[in-house]
Amino acid sequence: MPKILDFLKLVVRIAQVRPRFLLGYAIVLVAILAGLMAPLFSAYSPVTADSSHFLQAPSRAHWFGTDAVGMDIFTRTIYAPRIDLTIAVTGTLLSALVGSFIGAFVGYFSAGRGVRVHLSYAVMRAADVLQAFPVFVFAIALVASFGQSIETVVLAIAFVNAPIYLRLMRAQVMAIREMRYVEASLVAGLSDFKTILRHIIPNAMTPVLAQLSINVGWAILLTAGLSFVGAGVRAPTPEWGSMIAMGFQNMVTGQWWPSVFPGLALAVTVFGFSLVGLSIEVFADPIKRRALVRDLEIARRRAPPAAMSGPEGVLTAGEAP
Amino acid sequence: MSPILEVEDLYKRFPISGSRRYVQAINGVTFSVGAGETLGLVGESGSGKTTVGRCIVGLTELSAGRIRFKGEDISKPRARWPRHLLGKIQLVFQEPGESLDPRMRIGRSIEEPLLALKVPPSERRALVAEAIERVGLSREMLELYPAELSAGQQQRVAIARAMITSPELVVLDEPTSALDPTARAEIIALLMKIQAELGTAYLFISHDLSTVRFISHRVAVVYLGMIVEQGDVGEVFAAPRHPYSAGLLSAVLLPHPHFSLESSIRLEGEIPSPINLPQGCFLASRCPLAIARCRQEMPPPDNLGGGHMVHCFRHRDVASMDHASDTFAEFQREAERILAGQKTAGPVCNLGGTSNG
Numbered sequence: 180m181p182k183i184l185d186f187l188k189l190v191v192r193i194a195q196v197r198p199r200f201l202l203g204y205a206i207v208l209v210a211i212l213a214g215l216m217a218p219l220f221s222a223y224s225p226v227t228a229d230s231s232h233f234l235q236a237p238s239r240a241h242w243f244g245t246d247a248v249g250m251d252i253f254t255r256t257i258y259a260p261r262i263d264l265t266i267a268v269t270g271t272l273l274s275a276l277v278g279s280f281i282g283a284f285v286g287y288f289s290a291g292r293g294v295r296v297h298l299s300y301a302v303m304r305a306a307d308v309l310q311a312f313p314v315f316v317f318a319i320a321l322v323a324s325f326g327q328s329i330e331t332v333v334l335a336i337a338f339v340n341a342p343i344y345l346r347l348m349r350a351q352v353m354a355i356r357e358m359r360y361v362e363a364s365l366v367a368g369l370s371d372f373k374t375i376l377r378h379i380i381p382n383a384m385t386p387v388l389a390q391l392s393i394n395v396g397w398a399i400l401l402t403a404g405l406s407f408v409g410a411g412v413r414a415p416t417p418e419w420g421s422m423i424a425m426g427f428q429n430m431v432t433g434q435w436w437p438s439v440f441p442g443l444a445l446a447v448t449v450f451g452f453s454l455v456g457l458s459i460e461v462f463a464d465p466i467k468r469r470a471l472v473r474d475l476e477i478a479r480r481r482a483p484p485a486a487m488s489g490p491e492g493v494l495t496a497g498e499a500p
Numbered sequence: 501m502s503p504i505l506e507v508e509d510l511y512k513r514f515p516i517s518g519s520r521r522y523v524q525a526i527n528g529v530t531f532s533v534g535a536g537e538t539l540g541l542v543g544e545s546g547s548g549k550t551t552v553g554r555c556i557v558g559l560t561e562l563s564a565g566r567i568r569f570k571g572e573d574i575s576k577p578r579a580r581w582p583r584h585l586l587g588k589i590q591l592v593f594q595e596p597g598e599s600l601d602p603r604m605r606i607g608r609s610i611e612e613p614l615l616a617l618k619v620p621p622s623e624r625r626a627l628v629a630e631a632i633e634r635v636g637l638s639r640e641m642l643e644l645y646p647a648e649l650s651a652g653q654q655q656r657v658a659i660a661r662a663m664i665t666s667p668e669l670v671v672l673d674e675p676t677s678a679l680d681p682t683a684r685a686e687i688i689a690l691l692m693k694i695q696a697e698l699g700t701a702y703l704f705i706s707h708d709l710s711t712v713r714f715i716s717h718r719v720a721v722v723y724l725g726m727i728v729e730q731g732d733v734g735e736v737f738a739a740p741r742h743p744y745s746a747g748l749l750s751a752v753l754l755p756h757p758h759f760s761l762e763s764s765i766r767l768e769g770e771i772p773s774p775i776n777l778p779q780g781c782f783l784a785s786r787c788p789l790a791i792a793r794c795r796q797e798m799p800p801p802d803n804l805g806g807g808h809m810v811h812c813f814r815h816r817d818v819a820s821m822d823h824a825s826d827t828f829a830e831f832q833r834e835a836e837r838i839l840a841g842q843k844t845a846g847p848v849c850n851l852g853g854t855s856n857g
Contacts, residue, residue, distance in 0.1 A: 359598035360609075365578065366557050366591045367661070368616025377612075378601050465602055465647065 196474040197461075203454025210448045214260030223251035225258040225417040234434050244436035246426055250415065252437055256444050258417040263448075266329060266412075267398035270336025271391060277337065278344025279387050285345065286352030287375060303349070306342040314339045318401060322410040332411050336398045347390060351383035358382075389460035396452030403445050419445040503532035504701055505556065505669055510565035512551055512725075516775070524774045525551045527725040527782075529565075533669065536695065538702040540716030540733065542709060542748070544771060548725035549705045550594075553671040556703065557591045569669065587617050587665030594674035596654035600646040606632075607642030610661045617665060631660040634697075635690060652683030656690065663694060671703045676711055688715055709752050713737050714832060718807065721745045724774060724782040731808030734829065741804065741815040743767070743787045754831045765789070765821065781812070789814045 194201035213220070229249035237244040243252035285302050288295040309317070318335040325331045355361060356379060364374045403420025405411030412418040414425060419441040426437025461467040510529040513522035525548045533539045543549045554560040556567055558578030567575040569589060574581055590613065593599040600609050611628045619627070629639055635656040646654055655675060662670050672691070676684040688711060694700060706712050712719055713733060720730035721744060729742035740746040747767035767786045772778050778785060784794040791813065799811045812818065 359593050359595055360601040362559055363591070363593065363599045363658075363661075364601075364612060366559060367613040368586045369612065370579070373615075378604075381603050382601070 192475055192478065193471070196478050197458070197471065199454050200458040200461075203451050203458060206447055206451025207455055210260045210264060210444075210451065213257040214264060217254070217258045217261070220257055221251065221254040223254040225250065225255045226415045228415070234429060234437070236434075237436055243440040244434075246422070246437040247429060248415075252422070252440050255417040255422055256419070256441050259419045259422070259441065259444065260448070262329070262412055262416060262418045263399050263402050263420075263445075264395075266332050266402045267336065267395050270333040270402075271340060271394045271398045273333065273337035274340035275344045275387060275391055275394070278341035279348040281341075282345040282348025283352050283375065283380065283383065286349035287356055287371070287379070289349070289353060290356070302345070306345050309338070310342045314401065315404060318405055319408070319410050322405060327410060327413065329412060332402055332405055335405070336401055339401070340394055340398065343390065343394070344387060347386055348383060351386060352379055355379050355382050385460070385463040388463055389456050392452050392456035392459055394456075396449040396456070399445065399452070400449055502534070504535045504570050505533040505703070506566075506568040507531050507552070507556065508566045508568070510552065510555060510567065511563045512548070512555060512560065513563050521775055524777055525725050526555070526562075527777065529722070529725065529727050531720050531727060531730060533701050533703055535668065535701055536699040537718065538695065538704050538716045540712035540719040541703060541705045541722055542707060542712050542719060543722030544707060544748075546771060546774070547722045548774070549707075549722045550673055551725075552722070553591070553673045553703060553705050556669075557589055557671055559591075587613055588667050589669045589671070590662035590665065590667040591671045591673065592655070592658050592662050592675045594677050596651050596658050596675075596678060597646060599658050600654060602646055604645075605642065606644050606646065606649070606657050609646070610642070610657060610664060613661060613665045627664055631664040632657070634663065634694065635660040636686075650683070651679055652686060655679060655683070655687055659687070659690065659694070663698070663700070666698060667700060669701045669703065671705070673705045674707070675704075677706065677708065684711065691715065709737075709749065710754065710831075713829065721748065724771060724777070726782060726811065727809075728783070728812070729808075729810045731804070731810075732806060735806065735808055737827075737829070739819060741808070741810040741818050742812045743789055743814075743818055744783050746818060754827065765818065789817055 217225070227250065229245070231249065232241070232245050233247055233249040235241055235245045235249075241251050241253065243256060245251055246255075281302060285299040289299040289303075290296075312320075317339055318332075321335040321338060322331050325334065358378075361374055361378050364378050365371075369377065399419075402411055403418070403423070406418050406420030407424045409421075409424070412421055414421050422441035423438045423445070426434070426439075426441075429435075429437055461471055508530050510526050511524075512526040513524045515522055527548075529548075529552055531539065541549045541552060551560060555562045556574075558574065558581065561577060562575055565575065566573065569585060572582055572585065574585065574589075600606070607628055610631055611624050614624050614627060628642065632639060632642060637653060637656055637660070641649070641653070641657075646657070649657065655678075659675070675691070676687050679687060691702065692715060695702065702715070704712060704715055716733045718731060719733045719736050720727045721736070721740075721742065722728070723744050729736060729740065729745045736745060737749065740749055743765050744767065746765040750765065765788060767783075768788075769786045772782060772785060778795075780793075780795040780797055781787070781790070781799055784790040787794065793813055799813045801809050801811055802815060803809055804815075
């Protein structure tokens with residue numbers, strides 16, 4: 180138990196020196212909890228129209244108002260993470276897995292000789308072609324050719340993001356394979372494969388992890404965007420992009436709530452994931468982490484000594500004093 | 501004493517991307533290292549001495565030539581070396597910090613060579629503890645990360661790691677160049693102590709002549725990927741027979757007003773490009789003694805006896821021109837005398853072994 184307590188203390192102290200990290204995690208947590216526990220917060224169904232109560236302004240009965248067919252906006256907004264987050268996270272994980280695996284391979288073999296170099300070259304040019312298309316256009320094309328479904332949206336996200344991880348991992352691996360400790364490992368007698376597992380991948384993962392969270396944010400945006408133009412999730416499934424699309428005709432006549440609330444939820448969630456990505460980058464990068472530990476130390480010295488006893492062991496384990 | 505490492509006519513050229521030309525890094529290097537012996541490999545930056553070391557440990561593929569370790573051919577990719585040679589040759593890099601994985605605790609870095617040998621975990625722990633104490637660090641440091649150590653301590657860790665498999669040959673690639681003078685002296689003394697205890701042979705690659713004079717038994721002077729002179733360290737330093745060796749020695753400043761290294765041989769200009777190697781002797785364009793013949797043909801090795809070899813047509817003239825004495829050794833003695841006056845501990849490189857390096 181004391182370990183958990185120490186960890187919580189550490190969280191509090193990090194939150195004091197880096198409040199935006201706390202904000203990021205709070206937003207992400209709220210989005211996830213809202214999706215999971217949506218039925219507890221709302222008595223309405225997210226997909227049932229009520230034509231007698233359409234386009235009602237926010238009120239005590241309908242906190243965010245109702246849309247053109249009388250569905251409760253608040254209910255739909257908190258149900259939406261179920262769809263948006265699931266699609267975004269699945270798509271991003273898929274792209275990271277495939278992209279970084281190929282990227283590590285390409286990176287390790289791009290500086291040698293023989294057929295493997297040419298293969299690496301071909302893979303990179305294929306990635307160029309993939310990335311040359313505007314992301315959105317490419318995703319729409321995928322949806323158009325594979326049919327409109329949640330799986331297709333996931334696939335589209337995985338496809339358009341995979342080159343990012345491919346490049347990221349490749350660049351990392353190419354830099355790291357030249358490192359002295361990689362050569363030292365080879366001289367010590369470890370095989371290429373073991374060296375990649377022991378030294379290259381752990382040292383190459385940091386930017387991938389940071390990118391992951393940032394990318395989930397982008398992926399949510401892409402999911403919403405596809406749904407907005409009608410290429411993603413179909414109404415009445417509660418999804419932020421399609422909700423914005425459904426409501427935006429009403430904006431001109433003064434009923435702003437059907438679009439604004441899901442829009443805000445979307446913006447805040449994407450922002451939250453970006454902050455989490457930022458924090459992962461700081462925790463995982465030894466140099467940035469050192470700056471954080473230094474700030475923690477400064478904060479500790481400023482605080483009255485009794486209030487703060489220093490349990491930053493989790494972080495300082497990898498740090499110079 | 502039969503040599504444990506024999507390098508024979510080693511060539512290495514690196515292709516220049518986008519061109520049909522090559523960087524000719526090593527151009528016919530032949531030398532050997534005896535068991536328990538230290539061979540100093542000296543030369544300017546870019547002379548190819550590091551590449552020689554990398555070829556020996558199998559990090560760089562050679563273009564031509566043969567490398568034999570204890571009679572077995574190791575001039576092929578490391579993956580195809582005989583299994584029983586695993587751990588017999590180790591390498592210590594110049595950059596101590598970069599040769600340790602920043603994410604790995606010191607203990608895990610040190611034990612790595614044992615993983616390749618598939619030593620069981622229980623034995624590994626004992627060997628790691630022994631290894632870190634041998635280099636004068638405490639066992640507590642096994643739990644630290646490389647960033648928490650000083651450069652000198654990091655280099656000790658790298659040495660502990662190299663020594664853990666009881667190698668018969670360690671290639672030391674400028675192990676002291678990145679260190680301050682105190683740490684350098686400690687590392688050198690540590691290496692000599694380990695050699696005395698374990699009988700490890702060293703290939704000591706360095707541009708620091710005073711260090712080489714101190715640690716080596718024999719020395720080979722590398723110029724543009726060629727050994728121009730090699731022999732007993734005292735002999736080469738006292739009476740260099742190649743103009744390049746003489747020029748190199750005279751370029752060193754010793755930190756003592758009475759010792760200056762005068763030589764009548766001054767080298768001019770820059771080291772020629774290894775892409776377009778000159779015809780004849782590589783030094784001809786810079787050598788004050790060069791004659792027409794030097795510009796046309798490469799001088800063959802001339803054996804002066806006692807293992808002293810020199811590639812120069814005019815080495816007799818070098819000998820008669822230069823009345824150099826082994827100033828380095830004199831300086832060494834003087835330094836020891838001064839230090840002995842200060843405290844009773846004898847050698848210059850006194851090593852308690854526990855200093856912060």
